[in-house]
Amino acid sequence: MSPSAGRLAQAAASDDEESLVAALRDGNERAFSQVVRTHGPRMYAMAMRLLADEEAARDALQEAFLSVHRSVAAFQGKSALATWLHRIVVNASLQQLRKKARRPEVSLEEEIPKFDELGFLVGPTKENPASVEELLQRSDIRELVRRSIDGLPDACRVVLVLRDLEGYDTAATAELLGVSISATKVRLHRARTALRKKLEPVLTEAGS
Amino acid sequence: MSVKTWFIATMGRKLRGDPGASRFKRRVGSLFRRYFPGQLTCAQFERFVFDYVEGTLAARERARFEFHMRICPMCEVHFRSYVKAVEMGREICRADQRDAPMPLPDDLLAAVLDARREEE
Numbered sequence: 001m002s003p004s005a006g007r008l009a010q011a012a013a014s015d016d017e018e019s020l021v022a023a024l025r026d027g028n029e030r031a032f033s034q035v036v037r038t039h040g041p042r043m044y045a046m047a048m049r050l051l052a053d054e055e056a057a058r059d060a061l062q063e064a065f066l067s068v069h070r071s072v073a074a075f076q077g078k079s080a081l082a083t084w085l086h087r088i089v090v091n092a093s094l095q096q097l098r099k100k101a102r103r104p105e106v107s108l109e110e111e112i113p114k115f116d117e118l119g120f121l122v123g124p125t126k127e128n129p130a131s132v133e134e135l136l137q138r139s140d141i142r143e144l145v146r147r148s149i150d151g152l153p154d155a156c157r158v159v160l161v162l163r164d165l166e167g168y169d170t171a172a173t174a175e176l177l178g179v180s181i182s183a184t185k186v187r188l189h190r191a192r193t194a195l196r197k198k199l200e201p202v203l204t205e206a207g208s
Numbered sequence: 209m210s211v212k213t214w215f216i217a218t219m220g221r222k223l224r225g226d227p228g229a230s231r232f233k234r235r236v237g238s239l240f241r242r243y244f245p246g247q248l249t250c251a252q253f254e255r256f257v258f259d260y261v262e263g264t265l266a267a268r269e270r271a272r273f274e275f276h277m278r279i280c281p282m283c284e285v286h287f288r289s290y291v292k293a294v295e296m297g298r299e300i301c302r303a304d305q306r307d308a309p310m311p312l313p314d315d316l317l318a319a320v321l322d323a324r325r326e327e328e
Contacts, residue, residue, distance in 0.1 A: 027328075029321075036320050040312045045304060058316055065320045066327060113286065119249035121282040132295045136303075145300045164294050165301035189258040196286075196293040203289035 017081050024072045036065060039082060043089040049161050050093040052150035056100055057093070064092035090162070090176060097154055108153065111194035124204035141202055148198035156191035163188055248276040253283045257290055 023031035043064060047057035067088050075084055114122045128135070135141050149157060149165075163173045163184070174184040196203070248256070253276045259265040260273050277284045312320075 029324075032324055033321060036317060037311070040317065040320065041310060042305065044312060044316070049301070049304075058319070061316065062320055062323050066323055069324050069327060113254050115249075115251045115254075119251040121250035121254065121280070121286060123282050124285055125281045127285045127288050132292055132299055135292075136296060136299055141296075142300060142303075145296050149297055149300075160297065161301075165298055185258060185262075192258075192290060192294055195297060196290045199293045199296065200289065203292055204285060 018077060021072065021075060021077060021081060024068075025075075032065075032069065035068070035081075035085075039085050040065075042082075043085055046086065046089050046166075047093045047096075049149070049165070050090065050158055051096060052157060053100075056096045060089065060093040060096045063095065064089040067092060090166075094158065094176060097158065108156070108190060108194050111197035113193065124200065126205040128203055128205055135202060144202065145199065148195055151198065152191055152194055156187055156194060159184060159187040160191035160195065164192070244275075244279070246272070247279075248272050250276075250280060250283050253277070253280070254286070257287060260287075261291060261294075 020031055020034065024035065040061065044057060044061050047060040047064070048054070051057045051060060064085070068085065071088075075081075116122055136145075149160065152160065158177065159173060162168045162176060163170060168176065170181055170184055170188075173188075174181045177184065179187075253273060256265060256269060256273050260270065265273060277287060311317075
């Protein structure tokens with residue numbers, strides 16, 4: 001048994017991440033396959049959330065795992081393997097976004113709040129009293145939320161996904177996107193406002 | 209004309225979008241500014257929503273923001289639905305992560321493993 005195979009067996013037995021990473025560093029194909037099978041689905045889901053495009057997400061996942069293969073020697077284990085892989089797939093997805101021909105930007109004009117000539121907001125006056133949990137029990141609403149996020153313009157969707165859904169802080173989001181913190185905040189507010197507008201039919205009472 | 213008749217006629221014009229409606233709105237606007245000096249308009253309120261949610265609004269602005277929300281039902285609904293929309297997105301994301309993800313499609317798994325072999 002090669003040293004790396006031994007390490008892999010040890011990893012399988014004790015679920016030891018360190019041994020798995022060591023086997024990966026040794027170029028062990030089974031270790032690589034194990035990482036792809038274990039972490040791949042979550043990474044693919046992450047790429048899908050960021051890119052909202054199946055083909056681009058597949059490309060991003062492949063690029064991400066090639067990047068894992070190339071750079072695992074530099075992985076020092078300071079963070080969990082899953083955290084490191086998450087960061088890699090985020091970067092690969094953002095790279096895809098820059099590389100691919102951009103989808104025509106969707107105008108957010110309709111999603112911007114409207115005010116009358118005196119500056120009063122024009123909109124519904126009654127909230128749907130149902131809680132978030134109650135609303136999300138309905139599969140059609142869950143689907144609407146997913147569709148609404150996917151339908152946001154790329155620049156807004158990635159900020160929303162990274163900052164609000166994946167929990168990166170504003171500075172980390174800005175760094176990942178290569179934009180300023182203030183630009184990140186502006187995009188995030190636009191994305192949230194647009195999402196609110198798309199969900200307005202279920203968040204407010206009809207006819208109000 | 210009684211006050212009641214005047215009120216009904218005025219509201220009717222307002223609702224129909226009659227030219228008189230804009231005069232009515234201007235009157236309401238001037239009353240608002242007279243009785244609530246220094247308070248936010250809805251447009252200003254909307255510009256503060258982000259910082260309020262983030263907790264980065266200064267104390268004075270926060271007080272003006274909260275006062276506006278108490279007197280303006282439309283802004284209150286706007287604000288609450290803004291917060292709820294973000295929570296819904298977050299919950300969906302959590303649920304998608306929590307639920308056991310499907311295995312990778314076979315062809316994608318094969319493509320990833322092949323790409324690594326080619327790289328060797």
